[in-house]
Amino acid sequence: MTKTLTKKAEKSSGKNGLHATSIDIPSKSRVVLVDMLNQSLAETFDLYSQVKQAHWNVKGPHFYQLHTLFDDTASEILEYVDELAERATTLGGTARGTARMSADASTLPEYPDDIANGMDHVEALIERFALYTRLTRECIDKATEMGDADTADLYTEISRGVDKRLWFLEAHTQAAR
Numbered sequence: 308m309t310k311t312l313t314k315k316a317e318k319s320s321g322k323n324g325l326h327a328t329s330i331d332i333p334s335k336s337r338v339v340l341v342d343m344l345n346q347s348l349a350e351t352f353d354l355y356s357q358v359k360q361a362h363w364n365v366k367g368p369h370f371y372q373l374h375t376l377f378d379d380t381a382s383e384i385l386e387y388v389d390e391l392a393e394r395a396t397t398l399g400g401t402a403r404g405t406a407r408m409s410a411d412a413s414t415l416p417e418y419p420d421d422i423a424n425g426m427d428h429v430e431a432l433i434e435r436f437a438l439y440t441r442l443t444r445e446c447i448d449k450a451t452e453m454g455d456a457d458t459a460d461l462y463t464e465i466s467r468g469v470d471k472r473l474w475f476l477e478a479h480t481q482a483a484r
């Protein structure tokens with residue numbers, strides 16, 4: 308961060324990096340919650356871009372079905388990106404949601420750029436959704452521990468959605484081709 312930007316950030320935020328808000332969740336908890344939401348924001352934006360990558364590059368006899376499925380999936384993930392970012396700002400935090408911020412912070416593996424076949428894309432996405440669903444479930448517990456039922460509820464909504472998306476992907480592997 309440049310000196311000017313740091314100064315600006317100090318001006319608009321308190322010592323803990325949060326903006327002033329009347330919300331009745333202690334600032335100690337909000338610092339932890341905002342960090343968690345920004346970590347999820349990074350992974351969710353990364354996952355969104357990876358599903359789009361699959362949508363654009365998939366080939367093979369099931370092209371159109373998978374191309375469409377991946378696009379529906381990406382649209383749903385993009386809604387979560389917005390909800391996570393806005394929960395972070397609701398809690399007085401600063402959302403860290405540019406492509407570069409997300410790429411820097413995400414713990415998901417990069418998407419392979421040497422695959423084309425439909426089932427290879429399905430398998431690459433299963434691997435990433437399996438990781439993402441586990442991370443999301445951990446966040447439900449952490450938000451509950453912090454006493455923030457609303458953030459836990461947001462993660463529960465996301466968890467239900469991505470579990471279903473994992474099923475949509477895994478259904479391709481659960482019967483003979």
Ligand SMILES: [Fe+2]
Nearest residue numbers: 362363374378
């Ligand atoms: Fe498209």
